[in-house]
Amino acid sequence: MEYHVLHRDKFHREAIAGSEVEHQIASGIKEYFKEYSDWAKIIKVPLDTWEEISCTISFHDNILNCKSMPFTLSGEVEGEPVFADYLGDKIVSNKQVSGNIVFIPFPDDPDDSKYVVLKLYEHGAKAVIFYDVLPGRYRRMVIIGDEDYSFSHGAPSPIPVASIRKEDYLRIYKEMPRRIIFRSNTKITHNAQGYTVIAGINGRGDREIHVTAHHDHWFSGFSDNMVGVELLIQLMKKYRKNWNEHNLVFISYTAEESGSPYFTSWYWIWGSRYYLELLEARNDTSKIIADVNVDAIYTYPLHFNANPSLMDCINKLVESGRGIYDGYNYTDFDSYSYTLHGIPAITLHTLKEMKHIYHTNLDDGREVYDYIISNALETLDDTVRCINNNMPKYRYITKYIKERLGDKTPLEARNLVSKLETINNKINEDASIRIVTRELSSIIYVPSQDGLFTSDLLADVVEIMDKLDKIDQYIGKRIRVKVVDREQFLDISPTNHNKEELIKSLQYALIQRINLYNKRIEDIIKNIVLYKKYEKQP
Structure with a gap:
């Protein structure tokens, strides 16, 4: 394989979002994007640089x-x-x-x-x-x-x-x-500027699949994430003259590592968050079928974190030995910006395996061999082709939620599942996926070292259920759990003295939490029905 950005010194200088080096690297990436796509451009992203x-x-x-x-x-x-x-x-x-x-x-x-x-x-x-x-x-x-x-x-x-x-x-x-x-x-x-590079291969129709990576990086940034950028270029070369399916949009994002304005504490994936907000303002997010993101490729097998609506492709990738399914879309990656807008997304990565060189000067490619990159390219190709041929399916989301909630759920949870199972009778499948992904995705964390940080559908509900199920394991500890940009929804100190009443309190909190989601889904369905009725009026 002939590499374009890998093993070339100018692409492996430290590229902090908004710096002159990042600008130079983005300009170099654009030239490769132009060569192997139907169109290419750079958009400027307002950010803070350091x-x-x-x-x-x-x-x-x-x-x-x-x-x-x-x-x-x-x-x-x-x-x-x-x-x-x-x-x-x-x-x-x-x-x-x-x-x-x-x-x-x-x-x-x-x-x-x-x-x-x-x-x-x-x-x-x-x-x-x-x-x-x-x-x-x-x-x-x-x-x-x-x-x-x-x-x-x-x-x-x-x-x-x-x-x-x-x-x-x-x-x-x-x-x-x-x-x-x-x-x-x-x-x-x-108020500096970063540079996101975007290119397209024109296919048929007006819908598109995004294939994404990021080019800003600490130190030389080989696996995190110039390998990802290289894979995008290689896939463009492969598809350029023989692609006649859904449109493809390739994006190398700025400000994945840092850059959000004025020290906001969710400082990462700023470049993709900014771009998705631009698309949302223009009502262009509905064109996106899904995002396939590549990051932190260091070894194999690959790991997949993805929206369950993509389960057709997840199963095929796993069954063919391409990698391991690690669950819901992961907050560390640009793909999560798509989740925030309800768009199905998947990231291919080996983040856990590269922790010993993560964000260090030793992320320089010395342990990343050609066969690892070739395997990642084949997997990326399989993933894009699979999504092109297998549209996201809503039934996998409801199945996933039912499995997450389990059998020991209160009546309110069963009512919520029933609503979710019928929502696509009122609206199309694509809209159902986006509404449920956007409204039910929850990011929870414990504000401490070695604390929980995760996202999932109904993550807060599942967390309360977990504490109820394992209450004896938490005797003598204080448990605090928060939702990003919302309230602290759990603050308990289980003891043998208060255990019996605390269980009742948690059961009540669980029902209140589920009722919030029930109300949210009911309001959305009501608004959709009213909108459809309004549309039919002469």
Whole structure:
């Protein structure tokens, strides 16, 4: 296979959304898109961008390089080094944290880094320096100073944060300097512009399948996600002269890693969220049959996270040995922007397998062999062709919901399922899929390190049912669960003292939660019936 963007240095410079490097990479991608498609364009995306100018740690006569964590602000901090680690859900340290600079490993899930920073800040830390348990790597994780996740609010990190290599940490630990100086020189630019590249292969009719990836990346970004961009170009080459099916739209998004304005705490997938909002405003989202997204291709077999309406294709991919179905569409990927608009979507990825190099300087392709990329291309081809020939089906959504709720559901849940099973008698299948996906998708999370973060159809309802079923496992613990941009819907502290009454309380909360969805679906059906009646009037 002849590569276009892989193994070419100009595409593997750190490309932060809104930077000049990102602009250059987007322009280069557009040239390949133009060569292998019927049309191509770039759209500009308003965003916030961040730049690291320098990052150093000084002690004695030594100066060590570090990597500032996005979107750390500029600052200079002097203090005593404190060495910390994790003990269960607690952080322990060799001395007092307050007024000092804390060195600590990245948590098992690096995306939880912000909770570590916020906890150490509450105990008085002046700065936090992360290091990996494996040598040779720097890592960048976005640090937002807000424990919640929201599309509309957030805050910058309250203290400067950086990462160093393990070998540099060991050197500091060995020398035990009394004082160190941490300098972070960075630049934030609000109202900057990122660049999303879009191209099309014209087929038949007015409907289209989107095939997507993102090109912004930390460090060299080989698997995350220049492989994805390469796969889009290779698929265009394959289809360019022999495609006569539904229209295909290929998109390389900006601002998947970061870029949402003014430190909003849901900082990722901003480029795709912005573009889908543009399409929604023009009533163009109805043209989209589905999105096939590619991200984090590092090894095989691939994993599929997808809307259950695509189960025909999911089953075919799994049965043919193409990969593993991991459940509902995953919030980490651009495909989730489509879910927010009710559009069926699937992502092909190996995110779990690449966690050890995720967002590090070692995501440089040294372990990604040609056969891995060839396998991913064949799987992407199979997925697009399958969706083209097998339209999303609503019955798989209702089947999925029934399986998720199980047999031990209250009457209100059965009533909701009955409504969902008849909704497509009143409206077409495509509209049914979009309404139920949009209205019943729920993103829930526990605002803490190692906490839950997931999305699913009726995720909040299923979470309450899980707590009811496993109440004894939570005795002596406090359980807090929130819904993104909504209320905290669960805050319980089960004990043997309150267990009996707490179960009744949870059962009541479950019914109230289901009734909210019942009311939402009833109102939608009512409005559709009224609209149809209005349309028939002379």
